[in-house]
Amino acid sequence: MNDRLIAIIIFIGIVGGFCQHKLTAEPKKDIVKQGKELFISKSCSLCHQTDKDTPSPVGDALKSPKFMGEFWGKKREVHIGIGGPIKEVVLDEEYFLESIEKPFAKIVKGSLPGMAPLPTTEEERKAIMAYVKSLSE
Numbered sequence: 001m002n003d004r005l006i007a008i009i010i011f012i013g014i015v016g017g018f019c020q021h022k023l024t025a026e027p028k029k030d031i032v033k034q035g036k037e038l039f040i041s042k043s044c045s046l047c048h049q050t051d052k053d054t055p056s057p058v059g060d061a062l063k064s065p066k067f068m069g070e071f072w073g074k075k076r077e078v079h080i081g082i083g084g085p086i087k088e089v090v091l092d093e094e095y096f097l098e099s100i101e102k103p104f105a106k107i108v109k110g111s112l113p114g115m116a117p118l119p120t121t122e123e124e125r126k127a128i129m130a131y132v133k134s135l136s137e
Contacts, residue, residue, distance in 0.1 A: 028130070035131025038124050047115065050135055062114040072136035078106040082113050093129060100125050 039045055047064040049056035059066070065076075075088050082104055089095050089106060098105055103115035120128070 031127050031130045032134045035127035038128050039131050042118055042120065044128065062112045063110050065108050065111065067132050067135045070137045072133050077109040079109060080106060082107060096129050097125055100128065
């Protein structure tokens with residue numbers, strides 16, 4: 001009886017260790033997956049193209065920024081406010097999160113200001129950002 005109990009305890013310890021490893025080794029994949037689901041469910045994909053084979057007609061009409069190729073960490077020109085002065089910014093976490101919360105604060109030069117503020121939590125915004133960031137080559 002004691003041997004069986006010891007074997008069960010060892011088994012639980014091994015499985016528990018494996019599960020803990022899976023939980024800590026995969027959070028980035030989980031947040032990217034959650035971000036992709038939010039990107040679609042919050043209608044981001046209607047305007048922001050992420051795949052060269054899947055066009056975004058609304059995004060093309062608004063000249064929305066595309067999330068394809070090498071874009072994360074790159075400089076881009078934006079208007080400060082609608083029709084405001086042009087400034088160069090880097091597509092980084094701060095700029096990306098601000099663009100979700102306050103889409104009219106900085107508008108990519110050549111784009112039409114058509115994005116509404118997204119009703120999202122901070123966690124959801126970070127998940128969307130993780131997904132978009134994962135698309136940059």
